[in-house]
Amino acid sequence: xxxxxxxxxxxxxxxxxxxxxxxxxxxxxxxxxxxxxxxxxxxxxxxxxxxxxxxxxxxxxxxxxxxxxxxxxxxxxxxxxxxxxxxxxxxxxxxxxxxxxxxxxxxxx
Amino acid sequence: xxxxxxxxxxxxxxxxxxxxxxxxxxxxxxxxxxxxxxxxxxxxxxxxxxxxxxxxxxxxxxxxxxxxxxxxxxxxxxxxxxxxxxxxxxxxxxxxxxxxxxxxxxxxx
DNA sequence: AAAATATATCGTAATATTGCGATGTAATAA
DNA sequence: TTATTACATCGCAATATTACGATATATTTT
Numbered sequence: 410x411x412x413x414x415x416x417x418x419x420x421x422x423x424x425x426x427x428x429x430x431x432x433x434x435x436x437x438x439x440x441x442x443x444x445x446x447x448x449x450x451x452x453x454x455x456x457x458x459x460x461x462x463x464x465x466x467x468x469x470x471x472x473x474x475x476x477x478x479x480x481x482x483x484x485x486x487x488x489x490x491x492x493x494x495x496x497x498x499x500x501x502x503x504x505x506x507x508x509x510x511x512x513x514x515x516x517x518x
Numbered sequence: 519x520x521x522x523x524x525x526x527x528x529x530x531x532x533x534x535x536x537x538x539x540x541x542x543x544x545x546x547x548x549x550x551x552x553x554x555x556x557x558x559x560x561x562x563x564x565x566x567x568x569x570x571x572x573x574x575x576x577x578x579x580x581x582x583x584x585x586x587x588x589x590x591x592x593x594x595x596x597x598x599x600x601x602x603x604x605x606x607x608x609x610x611x612x613x614x615x616x617x618x619x620x621x622x623x624x625x626x627x
Numbered sequence: 628a629a630a631a632t633a634t635a636t637c638g639t640a641a642t643a644t645t646g647c648g649a650t651g652t653a654a655t656a657a
Numbered sequence: 658t659t660a661t662t663a664c665a666t667c668g669c670a671a672t673a674t675t676a677c678g679a680t681a682t683a684t685t686t687t
Contacts, residue, residue: 412672417569418544425547432538434675435527438616442531445620452634460526462643462677467635469675486633486684492620501617507547508610511554511601521642522675543645562666571647576665578645595654595663 425503431476436461437469444479451487452498528589534612539584545570546578553588558594 415423431437439459444450452470456463471481474496477496481488524532540546548568553559561579565572577598582588586605590597 411546413543414570415544416523418548422544422547422551426542426544429538429541429547430674433535433542434522434533435524435535436675438531438534438538439527441616442619461523461635464636464678465676468677471635481634483634483684486631486686487656488634494621496615497620504613504617506608507550508613510551511606512603539644547646562662572664573648573666574646577647580665590664592654592664595661597664 414430421503425507428476428500428503431472431478434469436466437441440473441467441478441492444490449483450490452490453487527582530612537585537609540581540587545575545577546582549575549578549582550587550601553599559599560593561599562596587589 417425436459440455443455443458447454452463452466455466455470459466460471470479470481474481477493478491478500479490481490483489527535545568545590550566552567553565561572561575564575564579568575570578579590581590583590586602587609588599589602590599592598
Protein backbone atom coordinates (compact mmCIF):
# COMPACT_ATOMS: atom_id res chain seq x y z
CA UNK A 410 0.00 0.00 0.00
CA UNK A 411 0.85 3.65 0.07
CA UNK A 412 1.22 3.78 -3.70
CA UNK A 413 -1.25 5.75 -5.78
CA UNK A 414 -3.36 3.60 -8.12
CA UNK A 415 -2.81 5.60 -11.27
CA UNK A 416 -4.30 2.90 -13.49
CA UNK A 417 -7.75 3.68 -12.12
CA UNK A 418 -7.73 7.20 -13.50
CA UNK A 419 -7.49 8.93 -16.85
CA UNK A 420 -4.19 10.26 -18.15
CA UNK A 421 -5.50 13.80 -17.75
CA UNK A 422 -6.46 13.20 -14.13
CA UNK A 423 -3.06 11.70 -13.39
CA UNK A 424 -1.23 14.52 -15.13
CA UNK A 425 -3.21 17.24 -13.42
CA UNK A 426 -2.57 15.59 -10.05
CA UNK A 427 1.14 15.32 -10.82
CA UNK A 428 1.34 18.99 -11.73
CA UNK A 429 -0.67 20.00 -8.67
CA UNK A 430 1.83 18.08 -6.55
CA UNK A 431 4.58 20.39 -7.79
CA UNK A 432 2.52 23.38 -6.68
CA UNK A 433 1.87 21.67 -3.35
CA UNK A 434 4.84 23.12 -1.50
CA UNK A 435 5.21 26.74 -0.37
CA UNK A 436 8.90 26.81 -1.29
CA UNK A 437 8.08 25.95 -4.88
CA UNK A 438 5.31 28.56 -4.96
CA UNK A 439 7.82 31.06 -3.58
CA UNK A 440 10.40 30.08 -6.20
CA UNK A 441 7.85 30.50 -9.00
CA UNK A 442 6.73 33.87 -7.66
CA UNK A 443 10.34 34.98 -7.38
CA UNK A 444 11.00 33.91 -10.97
CA UNK A 445 7.90 35.77 -12.09
CA UNK A 446 8.96 39.00 -10.44
CA UNK A 447 12.70 38.89 -11.02
CA UNK A 448 14.62 38.89 -14.26
CA UNK A 449 17.96 37.76 -12.91
CA UNK A 450 16.92 34.46 -11.50
CA UNK A 451 19.74 32.24 -10.31
CA UNK A 452 19.80 29.58 -7.63
CA UNK A 453 22.13 31.60 -5.37
CA UNK A 454 19.54 34.33 -5.28
CA UNK A 455 16.96 31.91 -4.00
CA UNK A 456 19.17 30.56 -1.22
CA UNK A 457 19.39 34.13 0.06
CA UNK A 458 15.71 34.85 -0.56
CA UNK A 459 14.21 31.75 1.06
CA UNK A 460 15.74 30.41 4.25
CA UNK A 461 16.35 26.88 2.99
CA UNK A 462 19.63 25.09 2.45
CA UNK A 463 21.20 25.07 -1.01
CA UNK A 464 20.62 21.34 -1.44
CA UNK A 465 16.95 21.72 -0.60
CA UNK A 466 16.39 24.52 -3.08
CA UNK A 467 18.23 22.64 -5.78
CA UNK A 468 15.88 19.73 -5.16
CA UNK A 469 12.78 21.93 -5.44
CA UNK A 470 14.17 23.47 -8.63
CA UNK A 471 14.59 19.99 -10.09
CA UNK A 472 10.94 19.16 -9.45
CA UNK A 473 9.86 22.36 -11.12
CA UNK A 474 12.18 21.56 -14.01
CA UNK A 475 10.97 17.97 -14.32
CA UNK A 476 7.37 19.05 -14.78
CA UNK A 477 8.58 21.60 -17.34
CA UNK A 478 7.46 24.75 -15.53
CA UNK A 479 10.96 26.20 -15.44
CA UNK A 480 14.07 25.83 -17.52
CA UNK A 481 17.68 26.65 -16.66
CA UNK A 482 20.48 27.83 -18.90
CA UNK A 483 24.07 27.73 -17.72
CA UNK A 484 25.39 31.26 -17.38
CA UNK A 485 29.09 30.97 -16.61
CA UNK A 486 29.44 29.51 -13.14
CA UNK A 487 25.80 29.90 -12.25
CA UNK A 488 22.52 28.81 -13.79
CA UNK A 489 19.86 31.17 -15.04
CA UNK A 490 16.47 29.72 -14.23
CA UNK A 491 13.26 31.07 -15.66
CA UNK A 492 9.66 30.15 -16.31
CA UNK A 493 8.86 28.26 -19.48
CA UNK A 494 6.15 30.44 -21.01
CA UNK A 495 4.74 27.71 -23.26
CA UNK A 496 4.41 25.16 -20.48
CA UNK A 497 3.14 27.81 -18.09
CA UNK A 498 0.23 28.58 -20.43
CA UNK A 499 -0.38 24.86 -20.93
CA UNK A 500 -0.64 24.23 -17.19
CA UNK A 501 -2.76 27.33 -16.74
CA UNK A 502 -5.22 25.94 -19.29
CA UNK A 503 -5.35 22.56 -17.56
CA UNK A 504 -6.41 24.19 -14.31
CA UNK A 505 -8.65 26.67 -16.10
CA UNK A 506 -10.52 23.79 -17.75
CA UNK A 507 -11.08 22.08 -14.43
CA UNK A 508 -12.28 25.23 -12.70
CA UNK A 509 -14.50 26.42 -15.52
CA UNK A 510 -16.23 23.03 -15.63
CA UNK A 511 -18.24 24.20 -12.62
CA UNK A 512 -20.87 25.45 -12.50
CA UNK A 513 -22.18 23.57 -15.48
CA UNK A 514 -25.91 24.00 -15.07
CA UNK A 515 -25.79 24.21 -11.28
CA UNK A 516 -28.30 21.43 -10.79
CA UNK A 517 -28.30 20.52 -7.13
CA UNK A 518 -26.88 22.78 -4.39
CA UNK B 519 13.59 16.90 9.14
CA UNK B 520 10.85 15.97 6.73
CA UNK B 521 8.57 18.72 7.96
CA UNK B 522 7.76 21.68 5.75
CA UNK B 523 9.09 24.98 7.11
CA UNK B 524 5.90 26.97 6.76
CA UNK B 525 7.27 29.87 8.82
CA UNK B 526 9.60 30.79 5.97
CA UNK B 527 6.76 31.58 3.62
CA UNK B 528 3.82 33.95 3.39
CA UNK B 529 0.34 32.90 4.45
CA UNK B 530 -0.77 33.05 0.83
CA UNK B 531 2.05 30.80 -0.31
CA UNK B 532 1.27 28.30 2.43
CA UNK B 533 -2.44 28.35 1.67
CA UNK B 534 -1.99 27.94 -2.05
CA UNK B 535 0.38 25.01 -1.44
CA UNK B 536 -2.11 23.43 0.94
CA UNK B 537 -4.90 23.71 -1.59
CA UNK B 538 -2.69 22.40 -4.38
CA UNK B 539 -1.95 19.39 -2.20
CA UNK B 540 -5.65 18.52 -2.22
CA UNK B 541 -5.62 18.61 -6.01
CA UNK B 542 -2.47 16.51 -6.03
CA UNK B 543 -4.17 13.13 -6.20
CA UNK B 544 -5.97 11.69 -9.22
CA UNK B 545 -8.74 10.20 -7.08
CA UNK B 546 -9.59 13.64 -5.71
CA UNK B 547 -9.53 15.13 -9.20
CA UNK B 548 -11.83 12.32 -10.31
CA UNK B 549 -14.16 12.95 -7.38
CA UNK B 550 -14.33 16.66 -8.18
CA UNK B 551 -14.99 15.98 -11.85
CA UNK B 552 -17.69 13.51 -10.94
CA UNK B 553 -19.32 16.04 -8.63
CA UNK B 554 -19.16 18.65 -11.37
CA UNK B 555 -20.92 16.42 -13.86
CA UNK B 556 -23.40 14.66 -11.61
CA UNK B 557 -26.23 16.07 -9.56
CA UNK B 558 -26.84 13.05 -7.39
CA UNK B 559 -23.50 12.78 -5.76
CA UNK B 560 -23.24 10.37 -2.89
CA UNK B 561 -20.31 8.40 -1.56
CA UNK B 562 -21.76 5.07 -2.70
CA UNK B 563 -21.80 6.37 -6.25
CA UNK B 564 -18.12 7.08 -6.08
CA UNK B 565 -17.20 3.65 -4.74
CA UNK B 566 -18.79 2.22 -7.89
CA UNK B 567 -17.33 4.89 -10.15
CA UNK B 568 -13.71 4.77 -8.97
CA UNK B 569 -12.18 1.42 -8.10
CA UNK B 570 -11.10 2.34 -4.59
CA UNK B 571 -12.32 0.93 -1.28
CA UNK B 572 -15.05 2.75 0.62
CA UNK B 573 -12.67 3.73 3.41
CA UNK B 574 -10.22 5.23 0.94
CA UNK B 575 -12.85 7.32 -0.80
CA UNK B 576 -14.24 8.53 2.47
CA UNK B 577 -10.76 9.68 3.38
CA UNK B 578 -10.33 11.60 0.10
CA UNK B 579 -13.77 13.16 0.60
CA UNK B 580 -12.69 14.33 4.01
CA UNK B 581 -9.63 16.10 2.60
CA UNK B 582 -11.77 17.83 0.00
CA UNK B 583 -14.21 18.80 2.73
CA UNK B 584 -11.48 20.07 5.06
CA UNK B 585 -10.18 22.53 2.47
CA UNK B 586 -13.78 23.62 1.84
CA UNK B 587 -14.05 22.58 -1.79
CA UNK B 588 -16.99 20.29 -1.15
CA UNK B 589 -19.76 20.09 1.41
CA UNK B 590 -21.98 17.20 2.37
CA UNK B 591 -25.54 17.20 3.61
CA UNK B 592 -27.07 14.15 5.22
CA UNK B 593 -29.84 12.79 3.03
CA UNK B 594 -31.51 10.02 5.01
CA UNK B 595 -29.05 7.17 5.24
CA UNK B 596 -26.62 8.56 2.69
CA UNK B 597 -24.74 11.82 2.30
CA UNK B 598 -25.18 14.22 -0.56
CA UNK B 599 -21.83 15.72 -1.46
CA UNK B 600 -21.44 18.66 -3.76
CA UNK B 601 -19.04 21.40 -4.70
CA UNK B 602 -19.07 24.58 -2.64
CA UNK B 603 -19.53 27.24 -5.31
CA UNK B 604 -18.20 30.11 -3.19
CA UNK B 605 -15.03 28.31 -2.20
CA UNK B 606 -14.60 26.95 -5.71
CA UNK B 607 -14.51 30.49 -7.11
CA UNK B 608 -12.17 31.57 -4.33
CA UNK B 609 -9.70 28.81 -5.10
CA UNK B 610 -10.03 29.45 -8.80
CA UNK B 611 -9.03 33.07 -8.21
CA UNK B 612 -6.04 32.07 -6.11
CA UNK B 613 -4.67 29.98 -8.97
CA UNK B 614 -5.72 32.54 -11.54
CA UNK B 615 -3.72 35.22 -9.73
CA UNK B 616 -0.63 33.05 -9.69
CA UNK B 617 -0.90 32.15 -13.35
CA UNK B 618 -1.74 35.60 -14.60
CA UNK B 619 1.30 37.03 -12.77
CA UNK B 620 3.37 35.73 -15.67
CA UNK B 621 4.27 37.10 -18.07
CA UNK B 622 4.64 40.43 -16.37
CA UNK B 623 6.87 42.26 -18.81
CA UNK B 624 8.65 39.14 -20.01
CA UNK B 625 12.08 40.53 -19.27
CA UNK B 626 14.58 37.73 -19.64
CA UNK B 627 13.82 34.52 -21.57
C1' DA C 628 47.49 23.56 -12.19
C1' DA C 629 45.21 24.92 -7.86
C1' DA C 630 41.66 27.56 -5.61
C1' DA C 631 37.25 29.48 -5.64
C1' DT C 632 32.42 29.64 -6.88
C1' DA C 633 27.90 27.80 -8.11
C1' DT C 634 25.02 24.15 -8.49
C1' DA C 635 23.79 19.05 -8.58
C1' DT C 636 23.50 14.62 -6.52
C1' DC C 637 23.78 11.12 -2.73
C1' DG C 638 22.46 9.23 1.52
C1' DT C 639 19.68 9.37 5.31
C1' DA C 640 16.54 10.74 9.18
C1' DA C 641 12.05 12.69 10.16
C1' DT C 642 7.58 13.05 8.71
C1' DA C 643 3.47 12.70 5.55
C1' DT C 644 0.51 10.23 2.34
C1' DT C 645 -1.97 6.28 0.50
C1' DG C 646 -4.86 2.30 0.78
C1' DC C 647 -7.70 -0.74 3.11
C1' DG C 648 -9.58 -4.15 6.56
C1' DA C 649 -11.89 -3.79 10.74
C1' DT C 650 -14.85 -1.47 13.43
C1' DG C 651 -17.85 2.46 14.96
C1' DT C 652 -22.00 5.34 14.22
C1' DA C 653 -26.37 6.85 12.85
C1' DA C 654 -30.56 6.55 10.26
C1' DT C 655 -34.07 3.70 8.12
C1' DA C 656 -36.54 -0.85 7.45
C1' DA C 657 -38.43 -5.09 8.96
C1' DT D 658 -35.90 -4.42 18.80
C1' DT D 659 -33.03 -6.28 15.45
C1' DA D 660 -31.27 -5.99 10.84
C1' DT D 661 -29.76 -3.28 7.12
C1' DT D 662 -27.65 0.46 4.75
C1' DA D 663 -24.37 4.22 4.18
C1' DC D 664 -20.78 6.44 5.73
C1' DA D 665 -16.86 7.71 9.08
C1' DT D 666 -12.94 6.63 11.78
C1' DC D 667 -9.03 3.73 13.55
C1' DG D 668 -4.87 1.39 13.01
C1' DC D 669 -1.38 -0.22 10.37
C1' DA D 670 1.80 -1.38 6.45
C1' DA D 671 3.86 0.37 2.23
C1' DT D 672 5.54 4.17 0.04
C1' DA D 673 6.58 9.19 -0.83
C1' DT D 674 8.18 13.76 0.56
C1' DT D 675 11.09 17.06 2.94
C1' DA D 676 15.37 18.82 4.59
C1' DC D 677 20.15 18.94 4.74
C1' DG D 678 25.15 17.62 5.43
C1' DA D 679 28.52 15.68 2.66
C1' DT D 680 30.34 15.20 -1.55
C1' DA D 681 30.62 15.45 -6.70
C1' DT D 682 30.90 18.25 -10.90
C1' DA D 683 31.88 21.97 -13.78
C1' DT D 684 33.26 26.68 -14.80
C1' DT D 685 35.98 30.68 -13.86
C1' DT D 686 39.84 32.93 -11.49
C1' DT D 687 44.49 33.21 -9.84
